[in-house]
Amino acid sequence: MSSNLQLNSEGKLKHFLTLEGLSKELLTEILDTAESFAGMSDSQVKKVPLLRGKTIVNLFFENSTRTRTTFELAATRLSADVLSMNIATSATSKGESLLDTIRNLEAMFVDMFVVRHAISGAAHFIAQHTAPHISVINAGDGQHAHPTQAMLDMFTIRQIKQDFSSLRVAIIGDILHSRVARSQIQALNILGAAEVRVIAPKTLLPAHVESLGVTVSHNLTEGLKDIDVIIMLRLQKERMTSALLPSESEYFKCFGLTEDKLKIANPDAIVMHPGPINRGVEIDSKVADGPQSVILKQVSNGIAVRMAIMAMAMQTSAAAPGRSAIVGNN
Amino acid sequence: MSQIHIQNGRIIDPANNIDRIGSVYIADGQIMSVTHEPAGFTPDTIIDAGNQIVCPGFIDLSTRLREPGQSRKATFKSETVAAASAGVTTMCLQPDTVPVIDTAAVAELVKDLAEKTGYQQIYPIAALTRKLEGIELSSMLSLKQAGCIAVGNASQPVQNLLILRRAMEYAASHDLLLIFRPNDYWLGNKGCAHEGAFATRYGLPGIPEAAETIALSHCLELAELTGCRVHFGQISCKRAVIKIHQAKKYGLNVSADVAIHQLHLTENDIQPFDSSYHVLPPLRTETDKNALRQGLASGTLDAICSDHQPHDMDAKLGAFPETEPGISSLETLLPLMLRLVAQQKITLQQGIAALSTNPARILRLNSGALTPGFTADVCVFNPELNWQIDAESWQSQGLNTPFWGQTMTGKVTHTLQAGKLIYRQGE
Known part of the structure; x- marks a missing residue:
């Protein structure tokens, strides 16, 4: 159902809510399209007229600087009109106000919603109830999914490693609360990575994490063996107050990525982090700023990947030019 | 008070270990008998429960x-x-x-x-x-x-x-x-x-x-x-x-x-x-x-x-x-x-x-069984009848069922509460 909801009758992307149910071909198409946009970012002319006349509303019910700004830049470079709204969630009857907010904005002839919300399933809900011509992009919902972040991570991995089939990827940290991790795991499995390994204490893993298609380790030293890609997750401070962890220092001792630990992984392993990073909590500064880190590359790739996803989702409603037109602007 | 005779139904009364075709006799809101017609029984309502099940x-x-x-x-x-x-x-x-x-x-x-x-x-x-x-x-x-x-x-x-x-x-x-x-x-x-x-x-x-x-x-x-x-x-x-x-x-x-x-x-x-x-x-x-x-x-x-x-x-x-x-x-x-x-x-x-x-x-209720003297709470249902859950068939104000739109088998035709007919199919 979730996949049907995202695709139109021709199997083209209509909404982008989750990676679940999407094909390897579609994910590869997103990465290829993003590649053509990425080349464009370096050139003098950074804009293409693909979404000229379209109105995109960034609906952020939860704060975010990085994701929101890259979405804004991506939309601007596609020549769309962009409106960003930060909406604090009210404590009561969020469902009703959420729907009312959407209805009100629809009345302003919006073409796309980019939604971030603290509750899992919020983007699905909006996609189900919004007007049929509107596309919905999930910019992170609760602990469920953050598919554009996962795709920009895949893009970064592919830039460096080319092929997924031989890759062993470790995701380290708070998997339980991470929508990024859930989407990364789905993306890596769809793209055919050799192994996706999660490394965390039991308190930071969902109860049935193996059902996501991963192997599990509770020990960073053992878990990093043979790993080609290391993805660190941000550790929220509130995990300490909810008795999931004893202290930041103990966490860093067990699961923090240091230069020594990094040596256990394959020598050409890359280090990723969706940001913002906690230096000295999940990652040592020497690693974060070191030669194997691709953290800033991830940020710049965010724009191209989000441009690709927005352009593809809008192609179903607009007769936008194909990829050749995009490449032609290069 | 009224007397009701439910006849020809398959009576299932687990409390009394009954499972047979027969009649249920009801008077004054109570079960009178499931074995024989009480003396002087003059029903003002007869329910034909042929091919149906009669139970508490x-x-x-x-x-x-x-x-x-x-x-x-x-x-x-x-x-x-x-x-x-x-x-x-x-x-x-x-x-x-x-x-x-x-x-x-x-x-x-x-x-x-x-x-x-x-x-x-x-x-x-x-x-x-x-x-x-x-x-x-x-x-x-x-x-x-x-x-x-x-x-x-x-x-x-x-x-x-x-x-x-x-x-x-x-x-x-x-x-x-x-x-x-x-x-x-x-x-x-x-x-x-x-x-x-x-x-x-x-x-x-x-x-x-x-x-x-x-x-x-x-x-x-x-x-x-x-x-x-x-x-x-x-x-x-x-x-x-x-x-x-x-x-x-x-x-x-x-x-x-x-x-x-x-x-x-x-x-x-x-x-x-x-x-x-x-x-x-x-x-x-x-x-x-x-x-x-x-x-x-x-x-x-x-x-x-x-x-x-x-x-x-x-x-x-x-x-x-x-x-x-x-x-x-x-x-x-x-x-x-x-x-x-x-x-x-x-x-x-x-x-x-x-x-x-x-x-x-x-x-600890005096019901849930077709025992003589018990409250005459009786359900008569057709175990074979197919019906669809839709706006027409559904009675509850709450439409929140994951079975919406599905076909169900088995439908109540008569419900008696303390000897009073509170539901009859089609009415």
């Missing part, structure tokens, strides 16, 4: 009619029509109304509403603690005298075990039955789905089985300590079934029920973020479902309840965790029970007993 009316141990306080969701009027059409002749109302049924005045208001609706057999369950907060005891004796049939804390856990102990002691002093849904507040962790593959995949806060089994274990210990009669409501997992089996074998005076949807649905059936599947306790695994079915067949679980929770549209309109839990389920009670019979999980006699005989025994 159903007794629902957990229902919410949403009045007082939430009539936008449902009303006594709308839900008693649904109940009558589903063969349900007695309902126990959970105390989580607005205001809570924690004073005699609210209990009397509920009885008045029942009276005005013309559906007599509605029994409020009194709140175990004031406002269901788990802090102070409610006035249980006054509530009993105002017509409450049992005490319970609805879906709200009593966090402090000392308070639960005292509440159970006090209930036992007045020979009140405690209807208890085992659910540990802390382990429940404000979850909205079973802590399994579904919750993991969709990033939903999960509720482990241990939230149920630990609360169950606590309550079993306190049942022994206090001597309180306890009925466990809406059991949802295998380990809880095992614990209840052990407790019964050990000799504790406890009973248990399961909500009808738990016998058919699991987390695998949930469509992503479809709020009609949002129910508490949550839909669990295939293993749990099978254990619940076996528990019913073996008698470890005594009864099936509807756990009817009608909702308005807005309550179910939102992202899954933000919607209100509950399924509107009175009208699927019989067909889903019959589905278990068709799948040979239980016998028809067991299914009928779980809906009538056994709840009557738990509540």
Whole structure:
């Protein structure tokens, strides 16, 4: 159902809510399209007229600087009109106000919603109830999914490693609360990575994490063996107050990525982090700023990947030019 | 008062071990006979139950009619029509109304509403603690005298075990039955789905089985300590079934029920973020479902309840965790029970007993059986009739069922409550 909801009758992307149910071909198409946009970012002319006349509303019910700004830049470079709204969630009857907010904005002839919300399933809900011509992009919902972040991570991995089939990827940290991790795991499995390994204490893993298609380790030293890609997750401070962890220092001792630990992984392993990073909590500064880190590359790739996803989702409603037109602007 | 003759039906009365074609004779609101025509019997109504099943009316141990306080969701009027059409002749109302049924005045208001609706057999369950907060005891004796049939804390856990102990002691002093849904507040962790593959995949806060089994274990210990009669409501997992089996074998005076949807649905059936599947306790695994079915067949679980929770549209309109839990389920009670019979999980006699005989025994009612002198609560149903759940057939104001649009087999044709015909198909 979730996949049907995202695709139109021709199997083209209509909404982008989750990676679940999407094909390897579609994910590869997103990465290829993003590649053509990425080349464009370096050139003098950074804009293409693909979404000229379209109105995109960034609906952020939860704060975010990085994701929101890259979405804004991506939309601007596609020549769309962009409106960003930060909406604090009210404590009561969020469902009703959420729907009312959407209805009100629809009345302003919006073409796309980019939604971030603290509750899992919020983007699905909006996609189900919004007007049929509107596309919905999930910019992170609760602990469920953050598919554009996962795709920009895949893009970064592919830039460096080319092929997924031989890759062993470790995701380290708070998997339980991470929508990024859930989407990364789905993306890596769809793209055919050799192994996706999660490394965390039991308190930071969902109860049935193996059902996501991963192997599990509770020990960073053992878990990093043979790993080609290391993805660190941000550790929220509130995990300490909810008795999931004893202290930041103990966490860093067990699961923090240091230069020594990094040596256990394959020598050409890359280090990723969706940001913002906690230096000295999940990652040592020497690693974060070191030669194997691709953290800033991830940020710049965010724009191209989000441009690709927005352009593809809008192609179903607009007769936008194909990829050749995009490449032609290069 | 009127005399009614139900003839040619297949009479199934588990309490009296009857399963044969015959007649039921009713007069003055009571069962007169199921064996012979009483002398001087002159029926003013004859019901031909040819090719149909005649059994005791159903007794629902957990229902919410949403009045007082939430009539936008449902009303006594709308839900008693649904109940009558589903063969349900007695309902126990959970105390989580607005205001809570924690004073005699609210209990009397509920009885008045029942009276005005013309559906007599509605029994409020009194709140175990004031406002269901788990802090102070409610006035249980006054509530009993105002017509409450049992005490319970609805879906709200009593966090402090000392308070639960005292509440159970006090209930036992007045020979009140405690209807208890085992659910540990802390382990429940404000979850909205079973802590399994579904919750993991969709990033939903999960509720482990241990939230149920630990609360169950606590309550079993306190049942022994206090001597309180306890009925466990809406059991949802295998380990809880095992614990209840052990407790019964050990000799504790406890009973248990399961909500009808738990016998058919699991987390695998949930469509992503479809709020009609949002129910508490949550839909669990295939293993749990099978254990619940076996528990019913073996008698470890005594009864099936509807756990009817009608909702308005807005309550179910939102992202899954933000919607209100509950399924509107009175009208699927019989067909889903019959589905278990068709799948040979239980016998028809067991299914009928779980809906009538056994709840009557738990509540100590003179009904749930076709014994002469008992209240004439009778359900006549066609076990073969197919019908579709749609806006035309559905009676409850709550449209929140995951079975919407499906075809059900088995439909009630007549319902008698205390000898009064409260439902006849097509009228």
